[in-house]
Amino acid sequence: MKKLLLLPFAILFTASVLAQVNTGEEAPGFTYTSLENEEVSLSDFDGKVVYIFFYGAGCPHCLDNGPITEEDIYQPFMDDTNFVALGLDTWNLSVSANQSFRSETGISYTLLLNARQSLEDYYGNTSSYDRSVVISKEGNVVYKGTGFVDTDTDQVIAVIEEELSKTITSAEPVDEFPDRISLAQNYPNPFNPSTTISYSLNKPSQVSLKIYNMLGAEIATLVNERQPAGEKTVSWNALSSSGSTLPSGLYIYQLKTGKQVLTKKMMLIK
Known part of the structure; x- marks a missing residue:
């Protein structure tokens, strides 16, 4: 029972x-x-x-x-x-x-x-x-x-x-999104003292865009934030970036979005 x-x-x-x-x-x-x-x-x-x-x-x-x-x-x-x-x-x-x-x-x-x-x-x-x-x-x-x-x-x-x-807003029509992440060559190049860097995001991403010298030392952080998809443009002034005068020569700019890393070289002349 x-x-x-x-x-x-x-x-x-x-x-x-x-x-x-x-x-x-x-x-x-x-x-x-x-x-x-x-x-x-x-x-x-x-x-x-x-x-x-x-x-x-x-x-x-x-x-x-x-x-x-x-x-x-x-x-x-x-x-x-x-x-x-x-x-x-x-x-x-x-x-x-x-x-x-x-x-x-x-x-x-x-x-x-x-x-x-x-x-x-x-x-x-x-x-x-x-x-x-x-x-x-x-x-x-x-x-x-x-x-x-x-x-x-x-x-x-x-x-x-x-x-x-997957979340598309009316302000971001799907046909305006780039089909891939890309990093363009800076312009002008060579440059003195300012240049412009353009890149594209095919989806909202956490973005890091940094400048390094040829020894791998970080010179400047231009972007460190989450950004929506689309075309982006950032300017860099080499004279004011580090608080001191940077020498002429090659520099590297690197774009990171998630696990993807894109890198290009540019030349500063005086």
């Missing part, structure tokens, strides 16, 4: 543990109060790529990895209007605990309180915190981390870049 009474309970308990969303499925919605005491819903960001950091405000490794979500994941994409980041406190701790968490981690994006239910909805348990999830602009889970944030940061960034590359 006892077995008959316990069996339904066991079945229900197992089902609740296993209930979770899988990659490719619609992201479970939620509405929580932010640290600033504002009501925030996932549906507020329909049409945007959403990054979620599931954390515990009193979790030691979440404190260690919080700065990674801010500096490596949020900041490179923060100027893209099609991107948003949210932190969900799955430990359901107090406002003061979350304020301390923000202060210690330096996180500047929105933190939501009492969000343990979402951890159950996404992971089927209450122990899978310090995880990253990415939601597409269509509202589907496109990435669901299985380890701590510091173990899959590169994968998360790659997924966000891929999803943002």
Whole structure:
């Protein structure tokens, strides 16, 4: 008789543990109060790529990895209007605990309180915190981390870049996008003291454009930011770049976008 009474309970308990969303499925919605005491819903960001950091405000490794979500994941994409980041406190701790968490981690994006239910909805348990999830602009889970944030940061960034590359706005018609990343020869070349460097991006990317001498020493950083797709132009004045007079000779300018690196030479003459 006892077995008959316990069996339904066991079945229900197992089902609740296993209930979770899988990659490719619609992201479970939620509405929580932010640290600033504002009501925030996932549906507020329909049409945007959403990054979620599931954390515990009193979790030691979440404190260690919080700065990674801010500096490596949020900041490179923060100027893209099609991107948003949210932190969900799955430990359901107090406002003061979350304020301390923000202060210690330096996180500047929105933190939501009492969000343990979402951890159950996404992971089927209450122990899978310090995880990253990415939601597409269509509202589907496109990435669901299985380890701590510091173990899959590169994968998360790659997924966000891929999803943002699919997001085309009316201000950026698809037929105006270059079909590849390219770096043009500077003009004029040789030059003294200023020259112009042009390059093309076929999708929104984190961009680095730097000048080096022939020994490999960095002379100047011209660009270090996330940029939308399109044609770009940057000017460089060799006399004012380093605060001192640069010698005549060959210099290298290098464009980095994600894993792609393009390099060309130019000549400064006096």
